[in-house]
Amino acid sequence: MDAITQCIEALIVGSPQVVEQLVMIPLARGTVQPRTYKVLEEAISDETASVSEVSESGAVPTLLFENKAPQPVLLIDGDTLMGAKQNRTLNISILIAAGTRTEIPVSCVEAGRWSRTSRHFSPSSDHMYASGRSRMMHDVHRSMEAGHGPRADQHEVWGDIDRKMGRMGVRSATRTMTDIYEQRGCSLDAMAGQLKAAPDQVGAIFIVRDRIAGLELFDHPRDAGAQAAQARAELRPRCDRRIGHARAELDPDQRGVPAGHRPRAAQRRSPPSAWACIPGSRARG
Numbered sequence: 001m002d003a004i005t006q007c008i009e010a011l012i013v014g015s016p017q018v019v020e021q022l023v024m025i026p027l028a029r030g031t032v033q034p035r036t037y038k039v040l041e042e043a044i045s046d047e048t049a050s051v052s053e054v055s056e057s058g059a060v061p062t063l064l065f066e067n068k069a070p071q072p073v074l075l076i077d078g079d080t081l082m083g084a085k086q087n088r089t090l091n092i093s094i095l096i097a098a099g100t101r102t103e104i105p106v107s108c109v110e111a112g113r114w115s116r117t118s119r120h121f122s123p124s125s126d127h128m129y130a131s132g133r134s135r136m137m138h139d140v141h142r143s144m145e146a147g148h149g150p151r152a153d154q155h156e157v158w159g160d161i162d163r164k165m166g167r168m169g170v171r172s173a174t175r176t177m178t179d180i181y182e183q184r185g186c187s188l189d190a191m192a193g194q195l196k197a198a199p200d201q202v203g204a205i206f207i208v209r210d211r212i213a214g215l216e217l218f219d220h221p222r223d224a225g226a227q228a229a230q231a232r233a234e235l236r237p238r239c240d241r242r243i244g245h246a247r248a249e250l251d252p253d254q255r256g257v258p259a260g261h262r263p264r265a266a267q268r269r270s271p272p273s274a275w276a277c278i279p280g281s282r283a284r285g
Helices: 003-009 040-045 130-145 154-168 178-192 225-235 238-253 264-268
Strands: 011-013 017-019 022-029 049-053 062-067 073-075 080-083 088-090 094-096 100-108 121-123 201-208 211-217
Touching: 003 011, 040 049, 040 073, 040 121, 049 121, 062 073, 094 100, 100 154, 130 154, 130 211, 154 178
Parallel strands: none
Antiparallel strands: 011 022, 017 022, 022 201, 049 062, 062 100, 073 094, 080 088, 080 121, 088 100, 201 211
16 A cells, blocks of 8 residues: 555544635544654744745746755745745745755746845745646646646746736735735634634645635644744644635635625535545544
């Protein structure tokens, strides 16, 4: 039995949580092994890693990641980096080996700036929103199949962000994706407060308007308990972050939808298609 099959069969499916038109179905594991790597925010925070432009002049689709830590660092597609010459988002997930310098493939999410604001990048708590991430991954897969490496269609990334801003009524001087979260943050945070990540949760299925918007699955839950307050303020636990990015998918079509409206299907039951995503998993109700 391969590792992926074992992981799926060990999942415990929690009770759905519903907020307006969003359903989150928690995925947990009864037994979790110790984590042997850091994630981006941790490595940047403790200064064991840094991200910078590849050169003084820079290159839009590539950044330089230096890992000075004695363990690997996990970078996840859609992780967003702020600063330097323009904000970027990661095209693919990469495990960076300890003590190495690696060029990483990225896409720009700030079309209106090419001027340095800092020497190094800082991780943003705002992940690439679900539909944009899906389109980017489609481009990346197609590029890799053609032998061109993990490249996204940069003009399409910019266009998708512009269309998202237009639908959500967001204005941005530099056309940066992070302004979507800055300007719509209050309404999104209010919804996020109603969705709770379980201590043993390692992932979730997100459903918007009775359609699966995404599934996130990791091998380890983020730290909880005493570190929760600090993580919310500085890093935001991974599951909570993914809740935010799924929530962002609710807003573009809110025009004409009465405040507080919730579809009957979401109020009464979780969509049966969600359970079909994870054959062999166990329900926990």
